[in-house]
Amino acid sequence: MMHVYWMETRTELLKFARMKSYALSTILYPLMFYCFFGLAMAPQNSTAPMARYLIATYGAFAIMGSTLYAFGAGIAVERGLGWLEVKRASPMPTGAYFFAKGAVAVAFGSTVILLLFALGATFGHVRMAPVQWVLTFIGLVAGVVPFGLLGLTIGNLAGPNSAPATVNMIYMPLAFCGGLWIPFNFLPKAVQQLAPLLPSYHLGQIALAVQNTPGKGSIGGHVAALGAFGLIFLGTAWLAQSRGREKMYG
Amino acid sequence: MPVAMLQNVAKTYGAVTALRGIDLTIEPGELLAVLGPNGAGKTTAVRILLGLTAPTSGRAELFGHPPSSHPAKLRRGAMLQVARVPETLRVCEHIELFSSYYPKPLKLEETVAAAGLGGVEKRLFGDLSGGQKQRLLFALAICGNPDLLFLDEPTVGLDVAARRGLWTHIRGFVERGGSVLLTTHYLDEADALADRIAVIDQGRIIAQGTPAEIKQRGASAGLEDAFLSLVRQNASSIEEVLQ
Numbered sequence A: 001m002m003h004v005y006w007m008e009t010r011t012e013l014l015k016f017a018r019m020k021s022y023a024l025s026t027i028l029y030p031l032m033f034y035c036f037f038g039l040a041m042a043p044q045n046s047t048a049p050m051a052r053y054l055i056a057t058y059g060a061f062a063i064m065g066s067t068l069y070a071f072g073a074g075i076a077v078e079r080g081l082g083w084l085e086v087k088r089a090s091p092m093p094t095g096a097y098f099f100a101k102g103a104v105a106v107a108f109g110s111t112v113i114l115l116l117f118a119l120g121a122t123f124g125h126v127r128m129a130p131v132q133w134v135l136t137f138i139g140l141v142a143g144v145v146p147f148g149l150l151g152l153t154i155g156n157l158a159g160p161n162s163a164p165a166t167v168n169m170i171y172m173p174l175a176f177c178g179g180l181w182i183p184f185n186f187l188p189k190a191v192q193q194l195a196p197l198l199p200s201y202h203l204g205q206i207a208l209a210v211q212n213t214p215g216k217g218s219i220g221g222h223v224a225a226l227g228a229f230g231l232i233f234l235g236t237a238w239l240a241q242s243r244g245r246e247k248m249y250g
Numbered sequence B: 001m002p003v004a005m006l007q008n009v010a011k012t013y014g015a016v017t018a019l020r021g022i023d024l025t026i027e028p029g030e031l032l033a034v035l036g037p038n039g040a041g042k043t044t045a046v047r048i049l050l051g052l053t054a055p056t057s058g059r060a061e062l063f064g065h066p067p068s069s070h071p072a073k074l075r076r077g078a079m080l081q082v083a084r085v086p087e088t089l090r091v092c093e094h095i096e097l098f099s100s101y102y103p104k105p106l107k108l109e110e111t112v113a114a115a116g117l118g119g120v121e122k123r124l125f126g127d128l129s130g131g132q133k134q135r136l137l138f139a140l141a142i143c144g145n146p147d148l149l150f151l152d153e154p155t156v157g158l159d160v161a162a163r164r165g166l167w168t169h170i171r172g173f174v175e176r177g178g179s180v181l182l183t184t185h186y187l188d189e190a191d192a193l194a195d196r197i198a199v200i201d202q203g204r205i206i207a208q209g210t211p212a213e214i215k216q217r218g219a220s221a222g223l224e225d226a227f228l229s230l231v232r233q234n235a236s237s238i239e240e241v242l243q
Helices: A002-017 A020-040 A048-080 A083-089 A094-123 A130-141 A144-157 A163-177 A189-197 A199-210 A219-244 B042-049 B070-074 B091-099 B108-114 B130-142 B160-175 B187-193 B211-217 B223-242
Strands: B004-013 B016-026 B031-035 B057-062 B076-079 B148-152 B179-184 B196-201 B204-209
Touching: A002 A020, A002 A094, A002 B091, A020 A048, A020 A094, A048 A083, A048 A094, A048 A130, A048 A144, A048 A163, A048 A199, A094 A130, A094 A144, A130 A199, A144 A163, A144 A199, A144 A219, A163 A189, A163 A199, A189 A199, A199 A219, B004 B042, B016 B031, B016 B042, B016 B179, B016 B204, B031 B042, B031 B187, B042 B057, B042 B148, B042 B179, B070 B076, B076 B130, B091 B108, B091 B130, B108 B130, B108 B160, B130 B148, B130 B160, B148 B160, B160 B179, B160 B187, B179 B187, B187 B223, B196 B211, B196 B223, B204 B211, B204 B223, B211 B223
Parallel strands: B031 B179, B031 B196, B076 B148, B148 B179
Antiparallel strands: B004 B016, B004 B057, B196 B204
């Protein structure tokens, strides 16, 4: 049983690592944006919290990306083009399929987060206690759960050809409006009011709270909000997949 | 005891009726070809036997188990019509993964030989020819050493040489004692491979028997003419009922 989970995970990692579009968009985007906005554009005498703030929010951006592409685009393509049927007809344990996708999201997401940490510590003058680095990392990587469920919803609703574009259309606005690209206080007032309705905002706030960077609300509140989002996404994904299964065949 | 059975199975998708009550059995060691025009209900019958969709009414069983149960899945393999297989995996990686789903799979070399993939094990799926791609799907269906194989239009879009190549490997599986359900709309394919043919049209089985019996019933020396005459008879009898 363990062997199947390992084989599924290994194969999935190889599959995504060789897919240039996935590797590039999940690794390059967050690092590039962090270099532009977090390092190059930061005011000369910027206070330490600014660089730290952006480490947390670009980390959230990174894990969101690796998760939404692996689950959303990955499942939409495999479902829409018949591959998922082949898997479902085989004795593959259903859990192994989702576990492997989650492992891919964690592997790519945490690689990017560690690279961001290295950039921030070297060029962004980010200084934190070791335990804060570790907790920031854990808080961010745990984001794979709610966003994996959002990806599952997208994967069950989007068509195979439009799925990558659909993921981008959800991913980018979520990142901007959730205060992941530029600090929350610099966002327009209307967007600031909208932000608490977005899961991206809550994940960013959890990472900020872990670092004692001034944020909003309590960790418990943000975790509860993400839990609620997760349940809604799970329900939507379930409805979508039971509807999709009764498609017409000759 | 048959290895697979459909008993009075009907299936409707909303307002569309795909199957109108069909009975079908597959005996151990035989190759049954389900022959019919596009949209006749062949794929629906296969999907029900694979547990991918539930019949609206009637009963489906594999080896005495429900088709979607794990014991049923362990004893069958399936080659389905699929528009895109993950292209960034090597042939051997695909086979090793599917082999890991089964308790007693064939060895990698055995699967590769039985599907005629020798020499391309290390190639990425995306770099294979059309015939090699279909043979990889065949390899994934047989790697678990199943007793029953489902082949849903396995040679669509292949050139003559590639079709003949796949036929050889299908025959090899039957010679080793396996049973096969093959759906096809190529009559020569059914004629060349099948022990028994079930002709399906508009959701009903309109004729069943050996290739020779089907030709006789269709009052023709060639299977193609027999098939057309059977389908036409079916259409006119439906019209009579409607009038």
